Amino acid sequence: MRTGTNLPAIGGYNQAVVLDAIRRASEGLSRVELAVQTGLSAQTIGNVSRRLLEAGLVRETGKIVNGPGKPRTILQLEAHGSYAVGVHIDPAVITYVVLDLRGVVVSHSRTRTPSASEPVQLIDLMARSIDRLIGDSGVDPRLVIGVGIASPGPIDAEQGIVLDPPMLPLWRHVPLRAALSEATGLPVLLEKDVTAAAVAELWFSTASERANFAFVYYGTGFGTGLVVGRDVVRGSSSNAGDAGHITVDPAGAICVCGRAGCVGDLITPRALVCQAVDAGLLPALDDGADMETVSGAFHRLAAIAGGAPVDVTEIEGSGPADAQATPSSDQRDSARRILHGAGLHLARAIVVLVNLLDLDELVFGGPFWDEIGDVVLEVLPEAVEQSAALIPRRGLGFVGSAIGEDVAAVGAACLVLDHAFSPRPSGMLISV
Structure with a gap:
């Protein structure tokens, strides 16, 4: 696993390192175990743990006694601390999922892809379907941190544009990310469907x-x-x-x-x-x-x-x-x-x-x-x-x-969680 750094300028990266370690330990970790796994100092672990608790992303679940000394408090992931929406656009069907922070699907729906629809009509359908899915899930909309879209390629990921998918003949240079973000009021990430599927496999693996x-x-x-x-x-x-x-x-x-x-x-x-x-x-x-x-x-x-x-x-x-x-x-x-x-x-x-x-x-x-x-x-x-x-x-x-036929939609939601909460070296760079 990745280890952290004790430089004070990159607390966000350290927070992601600690949260990722807790997420991958189903029974939770103590602060001492986190320090060993991440390479962070006890003081840094204490500060990061406090911020994660305040943000509602982890919870304290009990104490364990391991030899002499003070009992250790276990930190576990708070699965309901955040949610992400995943959408997979296939020429035959559009799949929607809502995932909790642990990656569990809490809501799911599917609609047929209207083959003759103009992109603007399909984007409107997607926005309404996402709103309905969140409402049906019972999730607090304020805890939904974004939408991930798994689309057939080719795409322009930097600009958020679907370029020219071979089996969606009306889709040519569609600014899907901006249009869906405006329609839903949520941040949107765009990824190729096959890449989103690979992201899902990584998210659920050790x-x-x-x-x-x-x-x-x-x-x-x-x-x-x-x-x-x-x-x-x-x-x-x-x-x-x-x-x-x-x-x-x-x-x-x-x-x-x-x-x-x-x-x-x-x-x-x-x-x-x-x-x-x-x-x-x-x-x-x-x-x-x-x-x-x-x-x-x-x-x-x-x-x-x-x-x-x-x-x-x-x-x-x-x-x-x-x-x-x-x-x-x-x-x-x-x-x-x-x-x-x-x-x-x-x-x-x-x-x-x-x-x-x-x-x-x-x-x-x-x-x-x-x-x-x-x-x-x-x-x-x-x-x-x-x-x-x-x-x-x-x-x-x-x-x-093992994820099933909805792997691309699940991967699109994992992309949002990964972008928000997984450690990445780019998080250590200081902008000037």
């Missing part, structure tokens, strides 16, 4: 976990959130992690970028649904089918691959409206081959990322991952580890996110 990993995000699109040395890799423009144009099949279809066989073009839900249509597993999609339609077809593909009953009318176009049919073994095998193919494509891209950044873990998640993850992971780990191109010949971890 100092010995999640040191060097890629968060493999699978939603309406594909991307990666990158962490090296427990620091999120954002890059010069905060758009790191756009791995969709890694070539994995030189003989594949031509991507919109002009090259053949890009992984992001081959494994998205829309691409897999099109493969299922070609295989006769699903009815043809109308030209320009929106994400709600694609999402429904993808759910049916996942159900077929898992052998779950599906609506006959959706698959065959006949039969009573409530008819359910269990897929045949041929249909199930065909669906699984499609998902296994996606896993092999993804494995080739992962090898590139692991080699480039010397990663030791892959964390998988996103709105569409849970439905197909088990099938994809039947082939993906072996394909990565047996690749002749893989350089690090040690065991790699392949795990699903």
Whole structure:
């Protein structure tokens, strides 16, 4: 963990160091233990603890006796001392969460993304949804410290602008941060959705976990959130992690970028649904089918691959409206081959990322991952580890996110908490 400094000019950084140490100790820490862990003097720990108690961010929860001497008072995080709102904008759905200081979701809602809405209409919808969510949560609005937005990239994080997301055609250079801050009256932070997901994984991990990993995000699109040395890799423009144009099949279809066989073009839900249509597993999609339609077809593909009953009318176009049919073994095998193919494509891209950044873990998640993850992971780990191109010949971890499909929204809220309360070296700089 980070250690503090006893220089008086940077008490804010010390406060963040102490609060972060208390947050990560579920049973709390005494002032003596805090001094040992942070490297701060007893006097500094006493001053910082007093400020945290006065701010309502920690509480004293009892005393322990450890040998001779004065009993030690335990400090624990006051989870209800502050709250943050997280919003994830996906081309198919917008997810909203309210998190307490410990990172527990205290309120949650979801709305369909109106595909034909102008940005100003969608921002108004988001502002009203945030107000309603805070009201429904029972949280004191005065304790909400800000809103985090997880948006598809590319973004201009410095200016708070959503630049040109490929699956939101009406969004071009939208000043989302300023517009939503004005509409809600709250500070707003903007982050790429894949990076927000990586932030969430860091927020809920211990100092010995999640040191060097890629968060493999699978939603309406594909991307990666990158962490090296427990620091999120954002890059010069905060758009790191756009791995969709890694070539994995030189003989594949031509991507919109002009090259053949890009992984992001081959494994998205829309691409897999099109493969299922070609295989006769699903009815043809109308030209320009929106994400709600694609999402429904993808759910049916996942159900077929898992052998779950599906609506006959959706698959065959006949039969009573409530008819359910269990897929045949041929249909199930065909669906699984499609998902296994996606896993092999993804494995080739992962090898590139692991080699480039010397990663030791892959964390998988996103709105569409849970439905197909088990099938994809039947082939993906072996394909990565047996690749002749893989350089690090040690065991790699392949795990699903424990946070769930709302990981990007949770990460957006964690971003606000992290920005406010986590220690960062920039907090030690003295402005002139």
